Amino acid sequence: MTDTIQARLTALGIELPQAATPVANYVPYMITGDLVYISGQVTVWDGKMHYTGKVGSDLSVEDGQQAARTCALNLLAQLKAACGGNLDRVESAVRLTGYVNCLSDFTDHAVVMNGASDLMVDIMGEKGKHTRAAVGCSSLPLDSAVEVDGIFKLA
Amino acid sequence: MTDTIQARLTALGIELPQAATPVANYVPYMITGDLVYISGQVTVWDGKMHYTGKVGSDLSVEDGQQAARTCALNLLAQLKAACGGNLDRVESAVRLTGYVNCLSDFTDHAVVMNGASDLMVDIMGEKGKHTRAAVGCSSLPLDSAVEVDGIFKLA
Amino acid sequence: MTDTIQARLTALGIELPQAATPVANYVPYMITGDLVYISGQVTVWDGKMHYTGKVGSDLSVEDGQQAARTCALNLLAQLKAACGGNLDRVESAVRLTGYVNCLSDFTDHAVVMNGASDLMVDIMGEKGKHTRAAVGCSSLPLDSAVEVDGIFKLA
Numbered sequence: 001m002t003d004t005i006q007a008r009l010t011a012l013g014i015e016l017p018q019a020a021t022p023v024a025n026y027v028p029y030m031i032t033g034d035l036v037y038i039s040g041q042v043t044v045w046d047g048k049m050h051y052t053g054k055v056g057s058d059l060s061v062e063d064g065q066q067a068a069r070t071c072a073l074n075l076l077a078q079l080k081a082a083c084g085g086n087l088d089r090v091e092s093a094v095r096l097t098g099y100v101n102c103l104s105d106f107t108d109h110a111v112v113m114n115g116a117s118d119l120m121v122d123i124m125g126e127k128g129k130h131t132r133a134a135v136g137c138s139s140l141p142l143d144s145a146v147e148v149d150g151i152f153k154l155a
Numbered sequence: 156m157t158d159t160i161q162a163r164l165t166a167l168g169i170e171l172p173q174a175a176t177p178v179a180n181y182v183p184y185m186i187t188g189d190l191v192y193i194s195g196q197v198t199v200w201d202g203k204m205h206y207t208g209k210v211g212s213d214l215s216v217e218d219g220q221q222a223a224r225t226c227a228l229n230l231l232a233q234l235k236a237a238c239g240g241n242l243d244r245v246e247s248a249v250r251l252t253g254y255v256n257c258l259s260d261f262t263d264h265a266v267v268m269n270g271a272s273d274l275m276v277d278i279m280g281e282k283g284k285h286t287r288a289a290v291g292c293s294s295l296p297l298d299s300a301v302e303v304d305g306i307f308k309l310a
Numbered sequence: 311m312t313d314t315i316q317a318r319l320t321a322l323g324i325e326l327p328q329a330a331t332p333v334a335n336y337v338p339y340m341i342t343g344d345l346v347y348i349s350g351q352v353t354v355w356d357g358k359m360h361y362t363g364k365v366g367s368d369l370s371v372e373d374g375q376q377a378a379r380t381c382a383l384n385l386l387a388q389l390k391a392a393c394g395g396n397l398d399r400v401e402s403a404v405r406l407t408g409y410v411n412c413l414s415d416f417t418d419h420a421v422v423m424n425g426a427s428d429l430m431v432d433i434m435g436e437k438g439k440h441t442r443a444a445v446g447c448s449s450l451p452l453d454s455a456v457e458v459d460g461i462f463k464l465a
């Protein structure tokens with residue numbers, strides 16, 4: 001039983017951030033039945049915003065992928081909290097919706113969102129595969145370059 | 156049993172609008188298992204659009220919050236209809252997605268969306284807490300300042 | 311038992327496209343419990359993009375409706391694959407989210423999205439009715455005029 005999600009995180013040298021607590025009347029995650037709904041995550045890290053601005057103009061597509069990866073790490077931090085610290089209680093990812101902050105002529109939303117999708121599979125293997133939508137937004141909260149929300153299934 | 160949702164509505168002096176019926180091939184709500192999916196609600200009130208235009212330019216952030224609150228009241232009207240008139244059949248809010256009509260330099264989407272989140276908790280207490288995403292849209296149907304869709308859980 | 315979904319497709323002369331396989335770390339559909347989540351579908355047809363650009367400026371609203379219909383046909387192709395080829399295993403549509411690629415002064419998102427909603431009901435009858443949200447995006451992947459994702463319920 002060494003091939004756990006925690007073991008993969010360690011092998012990849014990835015430390016999840018602290019799961020942030022919203023300072024408003026909503027919650028970061030909610031379990032209903034065997035599904036975990038997770039609120040939209042932006043590019044905050046250690047309490048500061050990283051990767052702000054428009055992907056494709058202020059930021060390169062590669063930076064956009066790192067922004068999407070940061071959102072995905074924040075999703076996993078919330079998911080871990082929802083699982084009481086044990087990510088191996090997750091059966092699979094189900095849905096990610098990725099919002100890319102960009103100008104009206106941007107077309108590489110899917111490439112940007114791969115930064116989140118690849119992280120999920122790097123860490124969770126086949127369990128990390130998910131359905132997704134990727135769309136463009138003319139603006140996002142706190143000027144985040146990307147926002148991603150998610151639904152996961154518990155075992 | 157005085158602390159019902161209907162009692163809170165009365166105490167707060169809030170009268171829910173009539174649940175509007177779509178005039179197209181979709182439905183305002185659908186129950187599947189113990190979840191109620193509710194279609195995206197805009198800032199219509201008594202059959203007329205209120206709070207149209209871009210939040211942060213045509214409208215202040217405070218007006219944007221009122222717009223989000225209006226969408227939330229319309230969500231609750233649909234939820235009440237889904238519950239056969241008895242909101243106390245609701246176990247909890249699960250997910251709100253808030254779309255804010257704004258320009259590309261807007262960053263206060265979360266503040267705007269608090270207008271919807273606060274209403275949920277004002278009316279439903281702890282049951283009103285939910286996961287959410289808030290994003291920016293360059294335009295919305297009928298120039299609505301905000302649109303919010305939702306998922307709720309029945310007891 | 312002639313009034314099956316496949317019979318309607320035949321009667322309407324509609325041939326579903328091949329269900330496309332994503333070339334990234336996500337999947338086109340996922341079944342969890344009795345729900346089928348389907349990834350966001352764009353206006354690809356036979357491997358080529360149709361209906362690209364902004365609805366209301368590059369494209370007419372009528373073309374936008376055809377774009378939404380194309381996305382809906384792609385959703386049904388994925389749904390059919392999820393059902394092992396038998397669409398009559400579907401109990402109902404549950405949720406469609408429609409993203410319309412348009413400029414900031416566009417207001418006819420609902421009219422555009424009717425292209426997808428009408429198709430669902432044409433093909434699935436009452437089972438095709440769904441909740442939905444329709445919003446405006448300043449850009450979409452591959453410059454698709456519309457993107458639609460969906461959730462369906464199996465019998």
